[in-house]
Amino acid sequence: MSKSTRIILYVGDQRDIFLLICSYFKERDDNFTTYDCRQVASGQECLGVLESELDALVIMDFCEVEDPIQFMQRLTIFKRWKTKASVAVGGIFNNKKQIKESEVLFGLALNYAYIKGGDDVQALNSLFYIAYEDASPCLDYALAKGFKLPFRPKSLGYISEFTTNSFLVDKDFKSLNEEVEMELDLFEDFIATKFSLADEYDMGARFNTLYSAHLQIEFASGWKADENAMFEDTFTSWIGMNQDSFIERKGSVLIYGKRRGLGNLLSSMANEYPDIDFHLIEEFEEDNQEMIKIAPDLVFFQMEDEQSFHDLERMLIQMSYERVLNPSIVAVFGHPSSTDALRKLYGRGNLIATTYDIDERLGHGMVERMQAVKKGQDILRFKTKDQRLKAYFPLDAQITSLTENEITFMTTEELPYYSVVKVSVPLDLYAVIVPSLKKLSPNIHGHHYMGLICGVESYEYNTLRKLVNHIIDNGIEEWSNDSFDLGDPKTIAEIEPEEDALDEPQENKRPDRVERHKSKNKLAKL
Numbered sequence: 001m002s003k004s005t006r007i008i009l010y011v012g013d014q015r016d017i018f019l020l021i022c023s024y025f026k027e028r029d030d031n032f033t034t035y036d037c038r039q040v041a042s043g044q045e046c047l048g049v050l051e052s053e054l055d056a057l058v059i060m061d062f063c064e065v066e067d068p069i070q071f072m073q074r075l076t077i078f079k080r081w082k083t084k085a086s087v088a089v090g091g092i093f094n095n096k097k098q099i100k101e102s103e104v105l106f107g108l109a110l111n112y113a114y115i116k117g118g119d120d121v122q123a124l125n126s127l128f129y130i131a132y133e134d135a136s137p138c139l140d141y142a143l144a145k146g147f148k149l150p151f152r153p154k155s156l157g158y159i160s161e162f163t164t165n166s167f168l169v170d171k172d173f174k175s176l177n178e179e180v181e182m183e184l185d186l187f188e189d190f191i192a193t194k195f196s197l198a199d200e201y202d203m204g205a206r207f208n209t210l211y212s213a214h215l216q217i218e219f220a221s222g223w224k225a226d227e228n229a230m231f232e233d234t235f236t237s238w239i240g241m242n243q244d245s246f247i248e249r250k251g252s253v254l255i256y257g258k259r260r261g262l263g264n265l266l267s268s269m270a271n272e273y274p275d276i277d278f279h280l281i282e283e284f285e286e287d288n289q290e291m292i293k294i295a296p297d298l299v300f301f302q303m304e305d306e307q308s309f310h311d312l313e314r315m316l317i318q319m320s321y322e323r324v325l326n327p328s329i330v331a332v333f334g335h336p337s338s339t340d341a342l343r344k345l346y347g348r349g350n351l352i353a354t355t356y357d358i359d360e361r362l363g364h365g366m367v368e369r370m371q372a373v374k375k376g377q378d379i380l381r382f383k384t385k386d387q388r389l390k391a392y393f394p395l396d397a398q399i400t401s402l403t404e405n406e407i408t409f410m411t412t413e414e415l416p417y418y419s420v421v422k423v424s425v426p427l428d429l430y431a432v433i434v435p436s437l438k439k440l441s442p443n444i445h446g447h448h449y450m451g452l453i454c455g456v457e458s459y460e461y462n463t464l465r466k467l468v469n470h471i472i473d474n475g476i477e478e479w480s481n482d483s484f485d486l487g488d489p490k491t492i493a494e495i496e497p498e499e500d501a502l503d504e505p506q507e508n509k510r511p512d513r514v515e516r517h518k519s520k521n522k523l524a525k526l
Helices: 013-026 043-050 070-078 095-100 103-108 120-133 234-241 262-272 292-296 305-320 339-347 360-374 458-474
Strands: 005-011 032-042 056-061 088-093 112-115 144-151 154-162 164-172 179-182 193-201 211-217 246-248 251-256 275-281 298-302 329-333 351-354 381-382 390-394 395-403 406-411 420-423 429-434 447-455
Touching: 005 013, 005 043, 013 032, 032 043, 043 056, 043 070, 056 120, 070 088, 070 103, 070 262, 088 095, 088 120, 095 103, 095 112, 103 154, 112 120, 112 447, 120 447, 120 458, 144 429, 144 458, 154 329, 164 390, 193 351, 193 381, 211 381, 234 305, 251 262, 251 351, 251 360, 262 275, 262 458, 275 292, 298 305, 298 360, 329 360, 395 458
Parallel strands: 005 032, 005 056, 056 088, 088 112, 251 275, 251 298, 298 329, 329 351
Antiparallel strands: 144 395, 154 164, 154 381, 154 390, 154 420, 164 211, 179 193, 193 211, 246 381, 395 406, 406 447, 420 429, 429 447
């Protein structure tokens, strides 16, 4: 039996980190799998490798990068391609401040954040599990359990676009009520936290999330306004004063095709036109609702083979039946027929055909034409690096256990695997929801999840160890900072790691994970 090969891509220029990654994965080689570690310098080079590789783990080094968001954005567009959705992405950062300033990366396909100088092996073990759901390298840690206490983690969301009275917010869970609690940090006088759910869609509009929600602002009216309500003129005045810092949304573009180079073309165009949403679908599927959700203003269809002729016809038939599907242009590339012939055949005046394959020159011309048509819609969006686009959705949860590396909790909301929640007690950290490594008790009112802790400074892991031991020895009655008398975490002496953690005895290894419960999955693993 031939061995399968898994690609590990380190995107960065720090040779010592690359060699550490190589050493770790060399230890993982066995009779069935080998790991091919490669170093590339940029997100552009990374895409070149990923176009031909399905099974890959990407580790992006943001430590020396001035603009982590731009560095990551090319990979984000690419991950919307169905066959690339399972590519796991980890990030290396200098400190917690850099992660907080780049928090939107979690909405741009980042799955795990590691701060340089911490426990390298612990981080790589977590990334290995996220990428392959193989628990063999995972270690057991001291576990505090036997409690179920209320706490308020926050699911991360991102403002895709907004108008004078509403937001379209990309998020990872389906709303349970018509009123949605959401925290924004737009400006000092923006105090609204309750929003009316107008509609919800089963895919992110702009970011790598599973849902997007159209939320109406509940403005104050009359003298009996809620204390957290705000007046409409306050919000419209803020928009007017900050107009130059926003982007006016000009529409959406859908590209059908799977030819090599389309991913790079799409990411290049997305960088040049931040006011347009770009989507890539590899092939037409019967009863596929994705095109309806995207409702593209411009469609590029790349002919690939004999099947493409059938897919084109079925796509045009679907457009005829669905009233929301009325793109200004459907451009068909690589087709032997002329524009007039296709228009007569399908009875559509918006068809354009060319024998050339799609390229940047042709694509840009079409986009410029669409922009002129869509001008003046008054739909606004933040630039991707703007801190104001971040949204937080507090969850009514109960924490049930804690280690220095894992946290378990119950929620009424269904959270997908590999989504990220933010926790602020006992310290600021992030947790990546994963199929549980331990058996979790059922939650008759919702769901029970395990998260891998990340985004923690090295000294803070010692704080977590101290907290776990404190709970084991003394129990706990309330999950609040007042219950934790742990002192200043920076004054706690660091615990030296094992000299050779890579050679940890087998008896300390984690057994294979328990069978997962049914849940949605952001990495689309089968």
